[in-house]
Amino acid sequence: xxxxxxxxxxxxxxxxxxxxxxxxxxxxxxxxxxxxxxxxxxxxxxxxxxxxxxxxxxxxxxxxxxxxxxxxxxxxxxxxxxxxxxxxxxxxxxxxxxxxxxxxxxxxxxxxxxxxxxxxxxxxxxxxxxxxxxxxxxxxxxxxxxxxxxxxxxxxxxxxxxxxxxxxxxxxxxxxxxxxxxxxxxxxxxxxxxxxxxxxxxxxxxxxxxxxxxxxxxxxxxxxxxxxxxxxxxxxxxxxxxxxxxxxxxxxxxxxxxxxxxxxxxxxxxxxxxxxxxxxxxxxxxxxxxxxxxxxxxxxxxxxxxxxxxxxxxxxxxxxxxxxxxxxxxxxxxxxxxxxxxxxxxxxxxxxxxxxxxxxxxxxxxxxxxxxxxxxxxxxxxxxxxxxxxxxxxxxxxxxxxxxxxxxxxxxxxxxxxxxxxxxxxxxxxxxxxxxxxxxxxxxxxxxxxxxxxxxxxxxxxxxxxxxxxxxxxxxxxxxxxxxxxxxxxxxxxxxxxxxxxxxxxxxxxxxxxxxxxxxxxxxxxxxxxxxxxxxxxxxxxxxxxxxxxxxxxxxxxxxxxxxxxxxxxxxxxxxxxxxxxxxxxxxx
Numbered sequence: 001x002x003x004x005x006x007x008x009x010x011x012x013x014x015x016x017x018x019x020x021x022x023x024x025x026x027x028x029x030x031x032x033x034x035x036x037x038x039x040x041x042x043x044x045x046x047x048x049x050x051x052x053x054x055x056x057x058x059x060x061x062x063x064x065x066x067x068x069x070x071x072x073x074x075x076x077x078x079x080x081x082x083x084x085x086x087x088x089x090x091x092x093x094x095x096x097x098x099x100x101x102x103x104x105x106x107x108x109x110x111x112x113x114x115x116x117x118x119x120x121x122x123x124x125x126x127x128x129x130x131x132x133x134x135x136x137x138x139x140x141x142x143x144x145x146x147x148x149x150x151x152x153x154x155x156x157x158x159x160x161x162x163x164x165x166x167x168x169x170x171x172x173x174x175x176x177x178x179x180x181x182x183x184x185x186x187x188x189x190x191x192x193x194x195x196x197x198x199x200x201x202x203x204x205x206x207x208x209x210x211x212x213x214x215x216x217x218x219x220x221x222x223x224x225x226x227x228x229x230x231x232x233x234x235x236x237x238x239x240x241x242x243x244x245x246x247x248x249x250x251x252x253x254x255x256x257x258x259x260x261x262x263x264x265x266x267x268x269x270x271x272x273x274x275x276x277x278x279x280x281x282x283x284x285x286x287x288x289x290x291x292x293x294x295x296x297x298x299x300x301x302x303x304x305x306x307x308x309x310x311x312x313x314x315x316x317x318x319x320x321x322x323x324x325x326x327x328x329x330x331x332x333x334x335x336x337x338x339x340x341x342x343x344x345x346x347x348x349x350x351x352x353x354x355x356x357x358x359x360x361x362x363x364x365x366x367x368x369x370x371x372x373x374x375x376x377x378x379x380x381x382x383x384x385x386x387x388x389x390x391x392x393x394x395x396x397x398x399x400x401x402x403x404x405x406x407x408x409x410x411x412x413x414x415x416x417x418x419x420x421x422x423x424x425x426x427x428x429x430x431x432x433x434x435x436x437x438x439x440x441x442x443x444x445x446x447x448x449x450x451x452x453x454x455x456x457x458x459x460x461x462x463x464x465x466x467x468x469x470x471x472x473x474x475x476x477x478x479x480x481x482x483x484x485x486x487x488x489x490x491x492x493x494x495x496x497x498x499x500x501x502x503x504x505x506x507x508x509x510x511x512x513x514x515x516x517x518x519x520x521x522x523x524x525x526x527x528x529x530x531x532x533x534x535x536x537x538x539x540x541x542x543x544x545x546x547x548x549x550x551x552x553x554x555x556x557x558x559x560x561x562x563x564x565x566x567x568x569x570x571x572x573x574x575x576x577x578x579x580x581x582x583x584x585x586x587x588x589x
Contacts, residue, residue: 014315014318014319014322015315017318017322018098018137018140018314018315018318021098021101021102022094022098022141024097024101025094025097025098028090028093028094028097029094031086031090032087032090032091032094032146033146033149035083035086035087035090036087036091036146036149036150036153037153038083039080039083039084039087039150039154040150040153040154040156040157041153041157042076042079042080042083043080043154043157043296044154044157044158044160044161044293044296045076045157045161046073046076046077046080046292047158047289047290047292047293047296048161048165048289048293049072049073049076050073050285050288050289050292051165051283051285051286051288051289051290051292052285052289053066053069053070053073053285054283054284054285054288054289055283055284055285055286056069056285057069058285059283059284059285087146087150088142091141091142091146091147092138092141092142094141094142095137095138095139095140095141095142096138098137098138098141099134099135099137099138102134102137102321103130103134105325106129106130106134106321106324106325107130109324109325110126110130110324112331112333113327114331114395114396114397115390115395115396117327126324127206127210128202128203128206128207129203129320129321129324132202132206132317133199133317133318133320133321134317134321136313136314136316136317137314137317137318137321139310139313139314140310140311140313140314140315140317140318141314143307143310144307144308144310144311144313144314145311147307147310148307148308148311151300151301151307152300154296154300155297155300155301158293158296158297159174159297161293162290162293162297165286165289165290166282166286166290168271168275168281169268169271169272169282169286169287169290170290172264172267172268172271172272173264173267173268173290173293173294173297175264175267176260176261176263176264177301179260180256180257180260180261180298180301181301183253183256183257183260184253184257184301187249187252187253188308188309188312190249191246191249191250191309191312192309192312192316194242194245194246194249195246195309195312195313195316196316197242197245198239198242198243198245198246199313199316199317199320200242201235201238201239201242202239204235204238204239205235205236205239208231208232208235209232212228212232257298257301260298261294261295261298261299264294264298265291265294265295268287268290268291268294269287269291272286272287272290273287331394331395331396331397331415332397332411333414333415334411335411335412335413335414335415336412336414337408337412337413337414337417338413338414338417339406341421341502342405342406342418342421342502342503343371343406343502343533344369344371344372344405344406344502344503344532344533345368345369345370345371345404345405345406345407345533346368346369346392346403346404346405346503346533346535347366347367347368347369347402347403347404347405347407348365348366348367348368348388348401348402348403349366349401349402349403349404350364350365350366350400350401350402351364351365351366351391351398351400351401351402351403352364352398352399352400352401353387353391353396353398353399354399355387355396360399360556361384361387361556362384362387362388362391362398362556363555363556363557364401364557365384365388365553365556365557365558366558367551367558367561369533369535369549370533370548371533372531372532372533373533373534373548373549374529374533374534374535374536374546374547374548374549375534375535375536375547375548375549375550375551376535376536376537376538376544376547376549376550376551377535377536377537377550377551377553378537378538378539378541378544378550378551378552378553378575378578379552379553379554380554380578382555383553383554383555383556384553384555384556385507385537385553386507386508386537388535389424389505389507389535389537391403391410392405392410392422392503392505392535393418393419393422393424393505394410394411394415394418394419397411405418405503420499420501421501421502421503422501422502422503422504422505423495423496423497423499423501423503423504423505424496424504424505424506424507425489425492425493425495425496425504425505425506425507426492426507426508427507427508429485429488429489429491429492431476431483431488431491432478433475433476433477433478434475434476435470435472435473435474435475435476436465436468436471436472436473436474436476436491437449437452437472437473439476439491439495440452440472440491440494440495440498441495441498442495447498447499449472451498452472452494452498453472455494455497455498456494458497458527459493459494459497459523459524459527459528460523460524460527461490461493461494461524464487464490476488476491490524493524493525493528494524496528497524497527497528501532502532502533503532503533503534503535504528504529504532504533504534504535505534505535505536505537506525506529506534506535506536506537506538507537508537508538508539522543525543539582540582541578541579541582544564545564546564547563547564548563549561549562549563550562550563550564550567550575552567552574552575552578554574559574560573560574560575567579
């Protein structure tokens with residue numbers, strides 16, 4: 001996900017794409033620009049007005065006129081403050097609106113990715129893209145683009161006023177400008193590279209912390225605290241080093257800019273004072289106003305370097321975000337077939353599939369599942385059992401062959417409709433940090449609390465839920481940590497049951513249950529699989545004895561099919577050997 005390509009100081013393509021999101025807020029953009037221009041004009045005029053006041057009122061000791069002039073300056077300052085307030089508010093408002101739209105579009109795009117993308121992507125880096133990088137684009141508008149425009153306009157108006165007032169003094173002030181402009185250009189190039197490294201290290205740090213916090217139980221169980229701490233130290237030091245590079249560039253540039261500004265002011269005082277004393281071609285007010293205007297001329301140039309950095313950071317962030325947006329890792333959703341209900345027949349015909357090219361997982365498998373039939377799939381780890389489940393849900397598209405549901409190719413179905421008709425219970429149940437009710441309904445409006453309670457009663461788990469504080473309103477916390485593995489399984493069964501699926505999939509759903517929950521779970525399984533097409537993946541063969549059909553996989557091939565009793569009759573059969581070994585080890589009759 002991290003892009004290593006170098007971005008120009010001003011990449012027009014990225015700049016244009018970011019700006020395209022502002023087109024929806026044309027009025028905000030226009031008003032921000034107008035206030036930026038007005039603010040630049042008013043700010044540039046203030047020093048000249050003060051110079052005029054000194055020459056016309058202070059030097060001439062015009063007390064009455066000076067009072068009126070003071071009131072005028074206060075009014076002028078008040079207008080300047082109002083313009084600045086309006087400008088900053090509108091620029092930030094535009095930025096927040098834009099990042100809201102970008103974040104929404106980005107998250108919607110990510111939701112449509114197939115599972116292959118997430119298998120190869122870091123969660124921490126994805127969070128950085130959606131949160132941190134998008135927020136940086138807000139600064140692109142509020143502290144970057146409009147501030148640069150405002151500073152450039154301010155410099156232009158100040159330079160014009162200086163030349164109009166006294167072109168000789170203006171040229172004296174401009175002597176060091178070429179040096180400062182060159183220093184600014186060098187600074188921009190250097191800081192660009194530094195900030196690219198900062199964003200990379202931020203993403204790496206987020207990814208590392210997210211993974212270790214999520215897997216803290218494993219870290220502590222295997223006594224890896226010190227090892228992970230040392231790894232964190234290395235990543236953190238790289239992060240610090242990247243930031244120090246930016247600090248180094250700033251620490252060089254700012255003193256140079258300050259020295260050049262001081263030299264310009266010193267030359268102004270020397271030349272202006274000499275002219276005032278010897279020829280009287282310069283007034284005291286002009287010298288003071290030129291000192292003020294020189295400060296205002298050099299300060300925006302210094303700030304432009306800083307703001308340009310913000311602009312560049314926004315473009316680096318934009319490049320990373322657009323890299324995700326341009327990623328085409330989607331399941332084809334052109335299918336639109338959506339009958340009232342799926343009956344539940346499933347056919348795999350010579351299906352080949354690989355997660356990695358030229359490394360097939362399924363090697364031309366074929367089987368048929370009748371409507372309302374319970375089919376178990378067994379096999380060694382890596383045989384392809386869970387892959388079949390992933391393909392039925394269209395988390396991936398197959399390499400070749402066909403998968404049919406009710407004799408209709410899977411790809412012809414509307415994807416949302418298809419997944420609404422399929423419910424799955426996984427071995428590792430994922431629960432959100434929310435109430436039990438919301439974890440069961442997934443906040444679907446058509447599923448009411450009363451329906452959930454009735455379903456819980458039907459599959460025999462309402463008593464367990466009612467023993468929890470607040471019952472169905474009990475917050476299970478992140479990943480359901482407040483519940484045991486067996487209780488999480490029960491919630492998953494209820495979630496599947498209330499969705500009233502046409503096809504039910506149980507993927508190792510009974511492999512990690514405790515003895516207390518096993519009876520309730522078995523009752524729930526019998527209830528929700530009744531008269532419903534069901535596919536059960538299980539290592540524990542005792543749970544699939546009563547399946548209508550058992551499909552045996554080995555290294556991506558279907559090696560046996562039949563009922564439990566039929567498969568046990570095959571001499572040296574794969575299923576028989578697996579059964580005998582497992583039951584011998586478990587001492588189960």
